[in-house]
Amino acid sequence: MKIVRLVVLLAVLIGGLVIGSLNSQAIEISLAFWVLKTTSGIAIIASLLLGALVGGGMVMAGLVVPMYAKLRRANKAAATASPEPATPAAQAPSPFDGR
Template sequence: MKIVRLLILLAVLVGGLVIGSLNSQPIEISLAFWVLKTTSGLAIIASLLVGALVGGGMVLAGLVVPMYAKLRRANKAASAAVSEPAATVQSPSPFDGR
């Protein structure tokens, strides 16, 4: 599994280097009070990274956190259901077996 991760990391690194080297034109990005002077390759890579982080955050907030809350509620209900019969004392049966 570590080899697969290393190969994926290398592929992403090589892809970033290719994008950066093929897109070396200087650009200016105008923000409200700033002007960023960078290359188009770096701007592409940065926008991909920001998009991945925002998308991951949305998935985390929209799916993962509610699923963990639902799992916690289910675990509490299951532990209460398991401990409840053990806490009750069963009364002896009126049938004495004769």
């Protein structure tokens, strides 16, 4: 599994290097009050990263957090529904007397 992760990491790194080197034109991104001067390759990679982060956040907010809440409620309901095992009132004396 670690080898697969390493291969994927290297593929993404090589892809980023290729995108950055093939798209080296200078661009200006005009935002409301300031202008960001960068290359088109960095702008492409940054927008992909920002899109992945926003998409991951939406998945977390829309699916993962409600599922964890549902799981917590189910665990709490299961804990209150099943009584704890009864402890014996009188335990038999231990053969070991502690000396």
